């Protein structure tokens with residue numbers, strides 16, 4: 001049995017930032033477990049730029065952004081094991097992991113930080129009818145084939161879903177000589193960043209069809225085409241609007257699901273909306289000493305926020321290990337009227353800092369008002385020219401306000417159009 | 418090449434026949450048009466080992482079903498194939514249907530099915546708590562079970578190969594000539610000779626028979642579509658839950674699979690194209706609606722994939738297992754629709770006996786009945802895992818995270834006798850890519866491992882043979 005103060009599962013931007021912060025806060029015994037061959041997480045395959053605008057004030061590519069943290073991890077001599085998969089966490093914070101060199105690892109941790117990221121939703125979740133030909137894959141898989149392996153997964157492409165990965169891959173495949181025929185989005189709005197729609201579709205003349213989906217996949221061995229159709233308000237395909245599009249590839253960018261198998265197995269409470277753990281402002285889960293941050297907690301569009309959130313989790317884990325976290329008194333947060341979710345879901349009113357609440361809205365709004373209420377009384381209201389599901393919002397609860405709350409109170413955030 | 422027997426079709430029927438024959442000192446070819454075994458109906462069915470009360474008493478179907486179901490547990494144990502004796506329920510929703518299940522019980526007793534019992538509503542709910550409140554009772558059949566149909570097929574073919582049979586893949590039989598003594602079997606490019614032919618070509622059995630001028634078999638492909646749900650709702654059915662049968666078949670069932678997923682289906686529609694295994698949104702919607710009659714809490718949220726299989730429905734309404742009227746040396750194993758999987762172990766013995774009457778063959782002393790037990794890392798204790806990785810570090814690298822499949826298991830699948838050559842082949846042997854992310858994570862890694870082990874470029878690896886390539890040329 002190995003012993004560490006903190007075991008971090010996942011060596012992406014979340015895991016690295018959390019580990020670095022914990023170290024800075026005075027914890028020396030830290031181990032990062034990463035199942036890929038290198039640290040860096042999903043960033044390693046995102047060779048486009050657009051990372052770090054908020055955090056570093058400059059525009060970096062994914063690997064460049066990751067590299068800055070990998071260097072720091074090495075400089076600060078934080079231990080890590082790559083090619084190592086965490087298999088299980090127990091009630092008593094023992095982590096089981098495997099790799100080729102050490103075989104089965106049994107690690108007793110005082111605190112565990114979950115930073116496993118997320119995975120793409122597969123075709124099955126959509127239940128698209130048709131054949132099971134080759135040529136249907138998630139946009140992230142295609143991204144790996146193109147950017148890491150150096151092979152084209154297709155030449156004539158239809159993309160279903162206008163998530164950021166789909167948008168980025170529309171541009172990437174076009175630049176590599178493929179013809180991207182259309183991007184179909186089921187919802188009446190895109191969940192991708194506006195800048196990605198402009199830079200990845202508009203600039204290349206790739207049509208984006210909203211309220212439209214793929215209803216059938218054709219082709220025996222390899223995809224030969226898809227049938228697309230418009231959908232009604234209830235997202236059901238409208239008869240008579242079907243259109244056949246010849247293609248050899250269907251890329252799916254239909255959402256990301258936090259990778260919470262380990263979390264679920266140990267019985268940590270999950271939020272049905274975020275599909276991540278329910279956490280407090282230090283990102284501690286319902287299981288004492290287990291923290292979560294990054295895409296495993298809720299899907300982020302910008303890595304900069306992942307970094308910030310993970311630093312908070314790292315600080316929380318360090319406090320926990322060093323015995324600086326005393327018994328909390330919680331109020332809960334709740335998204336209502338247009339606000340789909342809020343992270344953190346609970347806040348300790350004995351906390352000595354300001355607390356930032358992150359949230360997402362369920363549809364687009366122009367010139368709307370974000371209203372924060374405590375036990376029904378408005379405490380903050382701010383005008384926002386534009387709100388979109390693809391862009392994460394936040395409000396800050398000042399510490400003096402927080403201190404005026406009582407345990408078991410409720411903070412609600414809503415949108416007023 | 419010269420063989421004593423050529424078995425055409427490496428489905429569960431052909432593969433088990435080849436294994437049964439490999440007990441004897443004869444030269445056997447197992448010929449398959451696809452890149453792997455279990456690519457036809459044997460990979461897409463309900464996977465139920467039926468108790469045997471459906472078929473008309475006296476038919477071959479009735480006889481071989483009951484016998485096959487009796488042989489199945491031991492066979493699966495010998496070949497290390499997952500099998501679970503979970504029993505089945507036929508649920509009645511009206512007084513009329515209560516009568517139907519009593520008839521089924523009587524028929525079952527006549528067919529020799531053991532342990533049949535009628536459950537009343539209370540007993541049914543106790544046994545299957547998710548069942549609809551509308552259910553009035555059910556026929557309980559304890560001898561029914563579930564099996565992994567493609568693993569059974571693969572294990573049987575592998576074991577046949579271990580015992581000297583030859584597996585010839587990617588060979589579509591297009592022409593069969595007979596010179597009075599021997600057949601010449603050709604795919605249009607190459608050919609081989611054989612004294613006996615066994616036609617186990619599934620939905621194509623009529624076309625294979627027609628190659629020797631035997632036009633007596635008429636099959637219609639009858640499509641059945643399914644939805645497969647995540648393991649997280651596998652608990653919704655403890656037993657196989659049928660509804661009362663109709664003339665199109667046994668209707669829509671809800672059942673756990675041996676791996677703990679939940680399977681819902683199949684629909685039943687007669688079609689024309691024998692290669693059409695596309696799913697349709699209409700059928701998928703229908704299946705769910707009908708299945709909800711049995712288990713009302715079902716929904717599509719946990720669906721991870723859908724698929725379809727083709728029943729070789731035959732106008733004779735029974736299995737046709739006999740020498741062709743055109744040629745005594747050509748044996749048809751045709752019209753093997755449901756319960757073909759359940760019956761397959763008995764069909765194999767039946768065909769072997771038929772052939773032995775004609776063929777002078779001796780039993781081998783060194784027949785190996787079993788195959789090497791496949792490593793299943795996901796089912797091991799941590800102690801066993803430790804020891805395993807110490808012996809071979811390849812078992813320390815997880816490739817498929819949803820199902821916890823290691824690189825070692827994938828290497829075993831590729832290097833097995835008649836091993837995997839493509840991504841789906843790896844999938845069916847190891848479950849890599851069968852979990853909730855459906856290969857999103859491991860697909861590209863499996864492609865890499867296949868390319869490395871087979872010594873080819875990444876873009877030569879296919880999903881399931883033929884032109885199902887995954888990658889095109891290199892990027893710029």
Ligand SMILES: Cc1cc2nc3c(=O)[nH]c(=O)nc-3n(C[C@H](O)[C@H](O)[C@H](O)COP(=O)(O)OP(=O)(O)OC[C@H]3O[C@@H](n4cnc5c(N)ncnc54)[C@H](O)[C@@H]3O)c2cc1C
Pocket residue numbers: 009010011012013014015033034035036040041042043046049050051052084085086087115116117118140143164165168259262293294295296300301302303304306
């Ligand atoms: C295609 C794409 C494009 C993007 N574009 C942008 C952009 O332009 N700008 C921007 O700011 N952000 C962008 N993002 C978002 C940003 O990359 C992510 O938010 C960020 O990478 C999430 O960090 P993470 O550490 O939470 O997850 P990840 O980067 O996914 O890291 C999680 C790590 O955990 C490991 N892991 C998981 N389970 C285990 C286990 N059981 N054992 C061991 N290790 C495990 C994984 O291998 C992985 O390395 C993009 C994301 C994608 C996917």
Ligand SMILES: Cc1cc2nc3c(=O)[nH]c(=O)nc-3n(C[C@H](O)[C@H](O)[C@H](O)COP(=O)(O)OP(=O)(O)OC[C@H]3O[C@@H](n4cnc5c(N)ncnc54)[C@H](O)[C@@H]3O)c2cc1C
Pocket residue numbers: 425426427428429430431432448449450451454455456457458459460461462463464465466467588589590591617618619620621625639640641642683726727728729753754755756757758759760
């Ligand atoms: C929807 C559905 C549900 C079912 N459920 C059950 C069940 O629950 N329980 C049960 O007992 N049975 C069930 N069955 C029946 C069972 O699946 C079949 O009876 C069984 O799989 C048939 O096996 P097979 O080997 O005859 O056919 P197949 O598995 O189809 O094998 C035939 C093989 O022959 C090959 N072939 C065809 N033509 C050629 C050629 N020219 N040259 C070379 N090779 C060729 C094909 O590629 C194929 O691999 C079900 C069937 C269906 C369709």
